């Protein structure tokens with residue numbers, strides 16, 4: 083049960099700034115996901131919250147109290163590492179009760195807490211095993227169990243599923259979400275996988291190069307990405323981008339001309355843009371249809387059929403490569419000329435510096 | 441294929457491989473060489489141990505039955521030598537691994553000039569045993585000119601004559617000094633191979649420096665300690681040069697170990713037969729120690 087406040091948090095390694103002034107509130111009982119490309123500083127930020135990394139400047143508050151100088155063990159948090167970081171010479175039970183033992187908790191109480199965590203995580207039959215005798219998924223659960231027995235105010239996860247195979251990852255994802263609901267705990271979860279972020283998060287924080295790009299619920303980020311980066315990062319397959327020039331503005335409607343002369347209409351309050359502006363038009367693959375009457379001309383390059391849906395990769399006449407998502411089977415072939423109809427209710431417009439226009 | 445079938449097939453395959461005459465022929469040179477190398481000296485030693493053979497009296501040879509054995513086991517020096525060998529080995533192991541762990545932990549910390557400190561730490565390993573023993577004898581432990589004597593005088597104590605008062609202790613100090621760098625090197629490597637996230641996990645679990653050492657670092661060092669013990673044992677059982685150039689095994693037998701005892705038999709008493717028996721005893725002792733060491737570490741190496 084905790085809220086975490088970051089105020090202008092900064093981190094510098096050898097005069098290189100890695101975390102560039104982050105303001106953020108992590109709400110009580112929510113699962114907040116930090117997501118961003120590799121090297122953007124997600125782990126560093128998490129480790130600063132955990133107390134493993136010094137804070138160069140700014141304030142870190144947990145439940146309203148400044149904890150910048152409080153040592154890691156005293157912050158009342160638990161961190162689950164990507165490599166699990168189990169103690170190889172201890173059994174599963176010893177691994178889970180190590181923190182309690184150090185804290186001087188009585189043996190009976192320790193056993194009770196380990197049993198409780200083992201029950202939640204279905205680890206009872208494995209308590210006497212050593213970590214090397216466990217599978218990857220089981221090790222993962224032990225690492226989570228080690229966090230649970232401490233009853234922390236806040237759970238921190240650093241890419242905990244990235245060492246698991248795809249099927250197991252999906253299952254553990256669901257188990258973690260369920261665990262979050264059962265424990266009613268506050269959790270911060272770091273991942274570079276936007277699917278994990280979308281499926282698990284109550285709230286997503288998108289990071290890039292040490293700054294927060296956007297904070298919001300998964301659907302907010304999907305429907306109203308604040309800038310080109312978030313638009314491109316959230317959603318799979320990626321959003322399509324087309325360069326266009328504003329040719330006419332009437333109330334609530336604008337006409338946009340693509341580089342090949344095609345004109346597309348979008349609904350937009352007239353004050354947002356003026357004629358002559360260059361903008362970027364974003365359309366998600368699921369919001370384009372193949373249609374004989376479509377406004378954009380294109381040529382098919384590649385078709386991927388997944389059974390339940392198909393992805394058609396096309397090159398528009400204006401030059402950009404676009405992805406079109408079609409549900410079920412599709413009967414087009416490479417080299418074929420097609421026409422595309424974007425759904426004008428789902429167009430995203432971004433100005434010259436990549437900010438959303440709305 | 442079931443496991444049983446696989447096992448049988450494997451066994452058959454192995455049998456085929458080892459029973460092929462051509463394969464045997466190919467291993468022959470290695471086997472012969474190994475026999476010449478290790479078994480022949482042992483046989484010759486065994487042979488001499490039953491012979492009357494003294495270089496001072498070369499005409500008087502022949503079989504002596506258990507005479508050499510009786511003579512050796514009645515020699516009061518033997519018990520001393522065995523005890524000294526074990527004491528020397530045990531002390532050096534405890535000192536090098538104990539102090540070595542402490543130094544390795546220090547050298548693992550971040551501090552200014554760490555690289556230089558590491559090189560300095562390793563330096564004694566490159567000094568030849570004879571030279572380092574002489575250095576200690578003449579520069580450190582000399583009762584008049586030694587550095588230790590100087591230190592003791594400067595705090596108002598009477599300097600001690602190390603090799604007269606505590607000959608074995610002196611040798612233990614010298615040998616420990618020689619072997620400390622090796623222990624530090626292996627232990628430091630092991631400490632640095634410890635997963636950083638594991639240490640951080642322990643830190644999050646509330647482990648302070650002492651708990652960290654006891655529950656995380658020390659168990660991780662098991663293999664390194666085993667390897668260090670083994671290798672040091674092999675070399676320290678046969679320590680000779682350090683004794684030869686300092687105390688010459690004395691006073692009396694106070695600093696004579698088994699290998700020095702053998703030397704005494706051969707080159708002070710010219711008794712080849714007696715030396716052979718002492719040599720056999722050294723082999724037995726080495727094997728007994730190796731057996732216990734291997735057994736106690738086999739468990740460690742497992743985890």
Ligand SMILES: Nc1ncnc2c1ncn2[C@@H]1O[C@H](COP(=O)(O)OP(=O)(O)OP(=O)(O)O)[C@@H](O)[C@H]1O
Pocket residue numbers: 095100118119120121122123124125126127274
């Ligand atoms: N100890 C360090 N010294 C110097 N630079 C560091 C250190 N640790 C991390 N960095 C740098 O900080 C940046 C952010 O690293 P961080 O580990 O937080 O990335 P990340 O977002 O977790 O990436 P990934 O998804 O690959 O784990 C990287 O550019 C990295 O090179």
Ligand SMILES: [Mg+2]
Pocket residue numbers: 124125126241
């Ligand atoms: Mg990371």
